[in-house]
Amino acid sequence: MKKGIVATALMVAFSCSAVAADMVPAETAAKIRAAFPKTKIEEVRLSEFPGLYELAMGRNVAYVMEGLPYLLVGHVFDTRTGTDLTAGRAEKAAPKVSFNDLPLQDAIKRGNGSKKLAVFSDPDCPFCKRLEGELAKLNDVTIYLFMNPIAGLHPKALEKSKAVWCAEDREKAWDSAIANKGFKTRDCDSSVVERNIALAQKLGLQGTPALIREDGELVPGMRPAKQLAQWLGTTYVEVAPVASAPDVKPAVIAKTK
Structure with missing residues (x-):
């Protein structure tokens, strides 16, 4: 089951065209946070890919599909360009070090x-x-x-x-x-x-x-x-x-x- 969910999420990521990121409704963000009570989720964002939410956890980035109790931890690549999309988000979220x-x-x-x-x-x-x-x-x-x-x-x-x-x-x-x-x-x-x-x-x-x-x-x-x-x-x-x-x-x- 889990492998199928991961595969589905990656298919969404690789096959759908990018869309502008938008604010996630507060109710949706609350449901996602409630599904992972032991995880410190600092921000819930709508990713570039329809149906896939991006979770900011400090310097780490994970993904989740609403209603499914699984975190997808790993890097998402654009197969057309070879760009590591997750790394770019993680770097932007990383606080500066003196x-x-x-x-x-x-x-x-x-x-x-x-x-x-x-x-x-x-x-x-x-x-x-x-x-x-x-x-x-x-x-x-x-x-x-x-x-x-x-x-x-x-x-x-x-x-x-x-x-x-x-x-x-x-x-x-x-x-x-x-x-x-x-x-x-x-x-x-x-x-x-x-x-x-x-x-x-x-x-x-x-x-x-x-x-x-x-x-x-x-x-x-x-x-x-x-x-x-x-x-x-x-x-x-x-x-x-x-x-x-x-x-x-x-x-x-x-x-x-």
């Missing part, structure tokens, strides 16, 4: 460019791994990497993140962790990782990766270098340089006193 208030001392600094970018990442997140290759293509960017392991999805990510922070060369250790390679580390105060997790929660980040530009604009998810370069106002190279990483075997974290 870049100057970020605790940059709790991040791993990479590069020394004029453009500044904060990245919240998890060493075991597949999309974070893909993002690394795209970030390496960017020119003139200083990246502040905040390790934000999501233990519920990646049980070993917290341990890896702490080990990276305690490594002698954090940049190379991060490269190794992302590539599932071993690296030497040592005992140290790694409470910075817990602080980063708390910071991500405070900022309302729901997952990784998440990127914050110097003006405070935040975008979630993996983006290609071309799109990132345009967003940051810089340039990029087509082929990313090969990241250097220490050759340590076996491919596990090896602690040294």
Whole structure:
């Protein structure tokens, strides 16, 4: 039943022409909110697609069809242009973040460019791994990497993140962790990782990766270098340089006193 509803909603999205968004009647919005009492719905909007309502939940966007007790969580694409329509709505709804208030001392600094970018990442997140290759293509960017392991999805990510922070060369250790390679580390105060997790929660980040530009604009998810370069106002190279990483075997974290 649920699959059928999802399929129906997507068929509506892909086959119907876009219509101007309008205000949802208060009675309809109230019914939708009542159907999901445990969900904090900040706004109910009529989406571009007839019969499909868009729910704004902070930085998240979901969809629902009136009278059906199912939330459709995911991204809607325009198959004609390849445009991610959901991402655009989510970005507009995302509140600004004060870049100057970020605790940059709790991040791993990479590069020394004029453009500044904060990245919240998890060493075991597949999309974070893909993002690394795209970030390496960017020119003139200083990246502040905040390790934000999501233990519920990646049980070993917290341990890896702490080990990276305690490594002698954090940049190379991060490269190794992302590539599932071993690296030497040592005992140290790694409470910075817990602080980063708390910071991500405070900022309302729901997952990784998440990127914050110097003006405070935040975008979630993996983006290609071309799109990132345009967003940051810089340039990029087509082929990313090969990241250097220490050759340590076996491919596990090896602690040294």
